[in-house]
Amino acid sequence: MTAQVARAAFPDGCLGMRLRDALVPVFRDDDFADLFPRRGRPALSPGQLALVCVLQFVERLSDRQAATAVRERIGWKYALSLELTDPGFDFSVLCEFRARLIAGKAERRVFDRLLKVRQDHKLLGSRGAARTDSTYVLGSVRVLNRLELVGETVRAALNALAIAAPRWLGGWMPPGWADRYGHRVENYRLPQAEAERLAFATAVGAGGAVILTRVDADDAPAVLEQLEAVQVLRAVWPQQYDLAANSPRWRATEELPSSQERIASPYDVECRYAIKRTTRWTGYKCHLTEHCGSRGGGRPAGAADTGRPVGDSPCRGRQFHAREGHLRVGRNHVEDTAGDGGESVSVRLGGWLDNTRRRANKLTPERRAELDALGMRW
DSSP, X not given: XXXXXXXXXXXXXXXXXXXXXXXXXXXXXXXXXXXXXSSXXXXXXXXXXXXXXXXXXXXXXXXXXHHHHHHHOHHHHHHHTOOTTOOOOOTHHHHHHHHHXXXXXXXXXXXXXXXXXXXXXXXXXXXXXEEEEEEEEEOSSOOOOHHHHHHHHHHHHHHHHHHHOHHHHHTTOOTHHHHHHSSOOOGGGSOXXXXXXXXXXXXXXXXXXXXXXXXXXXXXXXXXXXXXXXXXXXXXXXXXXXXXXXXXXXXXXXXXXXXXXXXXXXXXTTOEEEEETTEEEEEEEEEEEEEOOSSSSOEEEEEEEOSSOOBOOSSTHHHHHHHHSSOOOOTTXXXXXXXXXXXXXXXXXXXXXXXXXXXXXXXXXXXXXXXXXXXXXX
């Protein structure tokens, strides 16, 4: 009945109908069987949920909108092989399914399966010109300036210490710290004059140094050293302060590490500040590779979430190798990387590797060894 109604409503077909007719089956339940327990209540079809995620991405829908589309749209019911009377599912199921993919380290499984089906149907070639570009992925954190960062880092450490060893912390913590770190550190609460902001940064730096000294003392509980918030504090302080002096000195902007190394939030240490053309964000970078042949324009060929934004290293093949696992790069391949300031830089990686091969006898032994480790074909 669903197929009959769908063909009557869409004589020329629609996205969902064309997808099912051309690529059936795209996903099978067996592809995701290892992500679900053998015992317990029956789950919704993971193959159908995977296809919903694909359609949701193509049409840029939220989970609520995607669940509504499953109930309301004939084309989606046709693609999912559902009866017209099927009530669909609650939108929260999509989030739970994605969580299973992440927990099972199967994030690429949906994409890889779709890629294989397209290759099996001769819709995607195995070689040819390709281009890698990247897009931003926002971190689930508040964007912090430097003063907010150091203040929140100390606050997070104090909160963790208060939970792990409240009596130990109460025995030495200065009374004024409760007022300074008792609420979220936000810029509008901070001093506005430059001299006062520097004084605040110096006071916070001294406070962070006191915490680390106390944690390292012999009478401190050993478990405190393992607290994540304390480890973050230990990592942030050398980045924001010069610790060579008797007391921490607030670093000038030009003394800071690069944005690729600098922690941007104490609540997600993998987040980084990045710039791509006119877009600035704190989070991650997702790299996408597509074929650029003449058949049907660009077609996705690969995807990878590199976590923190990946930069343009002396060996520009590192980024490609980390994502793809090899260094077999086409002559016309273009790789999108980040410059020293986080700005986007397009690199003709294929041409660069060809030129490197031609001047192999001029490379240092260290550079050759570095390229050999990446699988360089000389």
